[in-house]
Amino acid sequence: MNTRVRVLNATYEDFDVIPAARAVVLLTEDLAITLVEHTPRFVVRSQHVAIPLPRTIQLLEYVHTPPRPVVDDDTRASFKIVLARDHHRCAYCGDAGATTVDHVYPRSRGGGDNYGNLVAACADCNGRKADRTPEEAGMPLLWVPRAPRTDHKRQHAIWRELTLSN
Ligand SMILES: [Zn+2]
Known part of the structure; x- marks a missing residue:
């Protein structure tokens, strides 16, 4: 042993x-x-x-x-964990195989790298949404991003x- x-x-x-x-x-x-x-x-x-x-x-x-005992929506996120949390499904079109992570509220406008602001997204949707909010882009989220459950x-x-x- x-x-x-x-x-x-x-x-x-x-x-x-x-x-x-x-x-x-x-x-x-x-x-x-x-x-x-x-x-x-x-x-x-x-x-x-x-x-x-x-x-x-x-x-x-x-x-x-x-x-780290507390992981909440404001916790700085690992992109790998965001993809795993969302089961690699795109939060905009629902397609499996998402490989990118999108800032729901755009990073260029101050959106954070935290669990409450990051979703898995396919490259197409990520590119199409660009620096817009889901509302501005007319691309509603299929789910609300949350800290991974622990x-x-x-x-x-x-x-x-x-x-x-x-
Ligand atoms: Zn998509």
Whole structure:
């Protein structure tokens, strides 16, 4: 059990490398899932569970580094997380596969890089909207952008596990 396990965040970004024992705890507490099993296969047995030793796990909830307990609409946003939050759907036409992030209230006019002002958008809609508000462009939003939802209890449980591992 001296093996170390790579931990990816919910958004697949590299997060940490932790001892296998800690990874197994995250798995048994349903805070993470196994992405890649260790080879050769080795099953970790405890009183209650038998889990194949992982090589890479993924946290089920996004965890901020360093821990940040409050994420609200005014929080400075990561474009990657905005795309993930909106499931890569364009907030203007609803098409899947949006790869750009649009400032609802244009950046050129003071719109912020925060979760309440950013939506996923396809390149076409983003280009068409340009430096206009949705109203001015006649392109109503299909949903109101909000900070990504976080379950603080689960986040704290994850932080506790990760802190214990260091
Ligand atoms: Zn679009």
